[in-house]
Amino acid sequence: MIYLDNAATSFPKPETVYQALDKFARTSLANPGRAGHKMAMAAERTLDDCRHALNRFFGGEGIERWIFTCNCTDSLNIAIKGLIKPGDHVITSDLEHNSVSRPLRKLEKEGVITLTRVASTDGYLDPESIRQALTPKTSLVALTHASNVLGTVQPIDAIGAIVREAGALFLVDAAQSAGLVPIDLKTSTIDLLAFPGHKALYGPTGTGALYVGPRANPRAWREGGTGGDSASETQPQQLPYSLEGGTPNVLGVAGLAAGIAWVAERGVDVARAHEVELLQKVVDWADANEGWSIAGRWEPATHVGALSLIVPEGISPQEIGGILDGSFDIAIRPGLHCSPYIHKALGTFPDGTIRLSPGPFSTEAEIDTFLGALEEITAGVL
Ligand SMILES: Cc1ncc(COP(=O)(O)O)c(C=O)c1O
Known part of the structure; x- marks a missing residue:
């Protein structure tokens, strides 16, 4: 399959991630516990090592x-x-994912908060529009990075x-940027x-x-076992255990640590540059092919490897996605991508767009095959 x-x-994962998962699952897949046996200690160390890796990678405190x-x-x-x-006021944007x-x-519907949803222009937020949305009651600004x-x-x-100047907290959703765009928590706000x-x-x-900076102190949301402090009648107050009740996905964390090491060794931005170069081909193709256009402003320097194509009239994104999968063995994502507000703003609601998102192992030949498939699928419609 051509996976876009x-x-x-992400798929596939770097080989070192598969190796780390296999090794950990065969040797150390115990329940982490600070006061436990050797295997439990090894599992706990895996969590700690990954926290260190995250802290180094993103410059945490x-x-x-x-x-x-x-x-x-x-x-x-x-x-x-x-x-x-x-009673809090919260600011968000029309670019956000449903999460x-x-x-x-x-x-907001329950009357707990008031909410301002700031509009983007061509896919970008204007910092001044955030300033204008601030009120004395604004406690949180929650925005996507990409x-x-x-x-x-x-x-x-x-x-x-x-x-920061307004004294509110800034929550950044880095789902599409972590590993692709440099983030330095020491110098950022x-x-x-x-x-x-x-x-x-x-x-x-x-x-x-989730990184919790020194200005933030979220309440425990799930209370339970933490592998230590068992005599305490309530959830321990100290991070990270205050927010980590229950057995963690330590196998997954072993794989994640290998993934972070892979990105750190190659350098952040390497995958982004590769993906944007591949997408440039798609942008040029859409410019040259009647009926097709890209959604949002194309600025390669401020773009990650996801791109939405607005499809020609007469065929839906869902039909195109189905044919790409069924007849061409190509995986893309049609529809609203869990982000209805931006599709409303773009005029692509409710059918959405087709989104392709190459990865570090995607090739130019795969993009050519994808574009050739689009031409075949839409030949009858255009
Ligand atoms: C911008 C953004 N935020 C949040 C999420 C949710 O991520 P997850 O699927 O890991 O819960 C996604 C998933 O695609 C996303 O793209």
Whole structure:
């Protein structure tokens, strides 16, 4: 199969990730516990090693600030639900994935918060529009770093400075940027960074993390065993255990650590540059082919490896996706990509677009095959 759905989850993974998963599963797959036997200690060390790797990779302020989660949705929910208080005002944008939009919209519908959804232009947020949306009650600004529909990278440094000046917390959804765009928590004004382990950090599905910066203190959202402090009647207060009840996905973390090592060795931005180069071909093709256009402004320097194509009239994104899969063995993602608000703004709601997202192992020949398939599929319609 030609896999062009890396924005959903990356495939294939680097060989070292498969090796790490295999080795860990065969030798160390015990329940991590600080006071346990040798295998439990080895599993605990794997968690610690990965926290160190994350802390180095993103320039965090300490390994205890890295919370392992199931996915990016989990990370975002822990942050949003753990921080918000009744009466708060929250700012978000029309670029968000449902994992940000839905928890916030629910809190708004329940009357717990007031919510401002700032509009993007051509896929980009203007920092000034965030400034204008701030109120004295704004406690949280929750924004995506890169749109999963358009691939556009947002000016989070400029926005973060405005948010910090206003005294609010800044939660960044780095689902589409972690591993592709440099993020330095030491120099940035990000308070909470949420991301999956299974996209451009090349861990397996079921992995994710949340960084909790020194200004943030989310309430425990899930209480239970932490492998230590068992005499305490309530959840321990200290990070990371306050936010990590239950047996963690330590096998997944072993794979994630190998994925982070792979990215760190190659250098952040290498995969992004490769993917953007492949997408340039698609952009040029869409320019030259009647009926097709790309969604959002194409600026290669501020783009990750996801791109949406608006399809010609007479055929739906879902039909194209089905034919690509069934007849050409090509995996892309048609539809709304869990981000309905941006499709409403683009005028592509409810059918959406087709999104392709090459990965570090994608080739130019695969993109040529994909474009040839689009030409065949739409030959009868155009
Ligand atoms: C921008 C964005 N945020 C959040 C998510 C949710 O990530 P996960 O599937 O790891 O929960 C995604 C997934 O595609 C995404 O693209």
